[in-house]
Amino acid sequence: MVSDCHTFAEDSKEKPVQTFPRPSEERLYVERRAIDASCPECGGADIRAYRVLSEGGWWDAEKCQDCLASLSRVPAPALGSYVPLGTTVPAVSALASERR
Amino acid sequence: MFGVDVGGTFTDVVAIRDGRVEVTKVPSSRVDPAGSVVEGARRLGVAGSPVFNHASTMGLNAVLERRLPKIAFLTTEGFRDILDRGTIHRPLDAQTDPAWRRTFGDAARPLVPRYLRRGIRERKTARGETLFPLDETQARHELEILRRTNVEGVAICLINAYVDPEHELRLRELVHEVLPGVEVSISSQTSPLAREYERASTTVIDVIMKLLFDDYAKQLDRELGELGFAGQLNFADCAANLLPWEEALERPFRILFAGPAAGTVSSGHLGQVIGRRNILCADVGGTSTDVSIIVDGKPFVQNTFEIEHDLIINALSTEVSSVGAGGGSLVTVSASGGIAVGPGSAGAEPGPACYGRGGTQPTVTDAVLLMGVLDPHGFAGGEFELDAGAAEAAFLALDTPVPFEERIRTTYRLAVAHMAEEILNVAVRHGVDIRDFSLMAYGAAGGMLLPAALELLPLREVVVPPNPGLFSAIGLLSTDQVYYESESAYVVFGPDSVEEIAAVYERMEASLRARLGEAAAGLPVRRSFDGRLVGQSWEIPFVQLPDGPITADSLAGVIAAFHDAYEARNGNRFDAFPVEGVTYRVEIVVPAEKVDYRPAPETAPFPAAPEGTLTLRHVAAEPIQAEWFSREALTTGATVTGPAVIRERLSTTYIPPGQQAVVGRVGEIIITGGAQ
Secondary structure, eight states, rough: OOOOOOOOOOHHOOOOOOOOOOOOSOOOOOOEEEEEEEOOOTOOOEEEEEEEEEEEEEEEEEEEETTEEEEEEEEEEEETTTGGGTSHHHHHHHHHHHHH | OOEEEEEEEEEEEEEEEOOOOOOEEEEEEEHHHHHHHHHHHHHOOOOOOOOEEEEHHHHHHHHHOOOOOOOEEEEETTTHHHHHHTTTOGGGGTTEEEEOOOOOOOOSOOSSGGGEEEEEEEEETTTTTTEEEEOOHHHHHHOOOOOOOTOOOEEOOOTTTOOOOHHHEEEEEHHHHTTOOOOEHHHHHHHSSOHHHHHHHHHHHHHHHHHHHHHHHHHHHHHHTTHHHHHOEEEEETTEEEEEEEHHSSGGGTTTHHHHHHHHHHHHHHHHHHTTTSEEEEEEOSOEEEEEEEEEEEOEEEEEEEEEEEEEOOOOOOEEEEEEEEEEEEEOOOSSSSSSEEEEEEETTOOOOOOSSSOOOHHHHHHHHHHSSSTTTTTTGGTTTHHHHHHHHHHHHHHHHHHHHHHHHHEEEEEEEHHHHHHHHHHHTTTTTTEEEEEESTTTTTHHHHHGGTTTTSSEEEEEEEGGGGGGHHHHSOOOEEEEEEEEEEESSSGGGGGHHHHHHHHHHHHHHHHGGGGEEEEEEEEEEEEEEOOOOOOOOOEEEEEEEEOOOHHHHHHHHHHHHHHHHOOOOOTTTTEEEEEEEEEEEOOOOOOOOOOOOOOOOOOOSSSEEEEEOOOSSSSSSEEEEGGOOOTTTTEESSEEEEETTTTEEEEEETEEEEETTTTTEEESSOOO
């Protein structure tokens, strides 16, 4: 996923506090990973995998970029790309499990 | 005359010749659905019949089970998810359930997958002005994508197209150009009414029905012709009105749900003959009981119809409520250890345990067999024997502390109570006094179960019609051809709007008469509208307009008629509020040949002669003796006192203790007693 950030630099005329460079992209896009397959609906060859937000929450989908048919669609984590810190640190998540 | 009711399991074919009813049942075929109908017609000899009236659940079942052709949906850019969102209404029991999803939504089973719903760059305003012209280049690009996906049909519903269809008409031309041979329905012709969601869902169903029925109807017409049939092939619509098959296929969404309405029409027709104008109709089938109402001789018709929750079709339809209680309803043990009946059903296969086809769970039919009401040797015209041992074993196998006798008695009483509750609900919803109403009990199990409802409801009487098991199919021979046009325009009624309203009706009447040609000559046009008080969102449907030209005076009468209709529905009136018309309708009724009930002369009541006696068990604390009668032998004026059983080839009527039955002038059984 391509990251972006807002620095407030133009608003405050102060020196940015971030340590990474200002992004050059105008807009934020989800990265669409190319898949080696062809579309069973329209025969298109441009198939990409990416996460979409639709009815029912987040989905990891593989979609034809010509007709937008989904070749595969499986539920993704409920919070999308956000992963709570507690679930990534083994000691913390083990502690949370014990308390439950 | 032929009436054919194509169900999911069986196709019922009824022929009436010289007042005599002949019937055959053919297994319905998914592979060759027309073949079953033709086979039934061949068995009964269709040559020489003037009409062949047809109702089918094929389209409805295909939609419910999503066995659908591949279709696309084109709408104004930015609106392609209108099919997914519906009207946003949630059912009452899902108000607080965050996991609830629409059955036809993208996360469930959409009618059109999202990638086949494409936005077209264009926009008409609500006044019909062009805000953005149709972008033909972009439209062609979208159609090229659809061409590669091999869609079989295209539904087009552009925003505000009901006001000005220009863009839809042009888009249809483009579809024909890019996708030759593909079926197309456009909303401005299918259902030119306000509210884009209902218009869109109706248009989608329309193109699906075209694809399902086009070849079917042509095959039917051709093969019936080969059998010597030269009469009129009609399809019944959702209000059981008849349409010649070519007319029906112009806008086939109207024939989606024809079966249940036919029973209501049949009740109305018989009611007219026997002098009953207020009728509650109950069709007791294997899985459910369908309840409808006739007030003052008229079935309650609504202007929309819901296939699933919030999946709405703009079709005139008879209001039918269902409850999951019928002859095949399963008997189970509740969480507290008691007996529960329905809503699950044993269906046709394996059927009740007593059918001996592998069913092991007890059903209502098993209970009635063990009570001694059903004849194990003469069931369904003697087609198969009922196995009382299997029924008993099924009841004994229930894991409950309830004694065996009580299991059977409770099953019977609960089934009747479920049906009575739904009948009462329908009456209450319509604000009628149930004491003024007769209950028409039909379906093969109607006469067997519903007379007992008299012990729970203060109905005037229960009427079991002749041939109750075929009564719905006979309804297809009890109705007229009805043609209608409708159109939407938001107009506040008053002296300034007379010309505009008159123009709408004149336009629709001219279009309808042009469609019908000579067939409409000399027939009156009935006009009605759906209107509301200014500021409201929901309309009062079917407010009638008087005959003659629309003038300021007659419009004042129409406004008064609206307030009367409003008061009849809502219990209050607001004469000071202006009235706004939304949907306008014209209708021409072409009389069709109907089943002819020939009333016998009035006869003084006399006791009927029984065929024998039988023992009824589980009805009271001890077994009781009852007489049984053959319906074929009962003539006008014959009286029967309960407990008694009246048997006929395809049905059984059970008259509980304390009730009396008398045979009416056309062979109907009128049962009184109980709670009146």
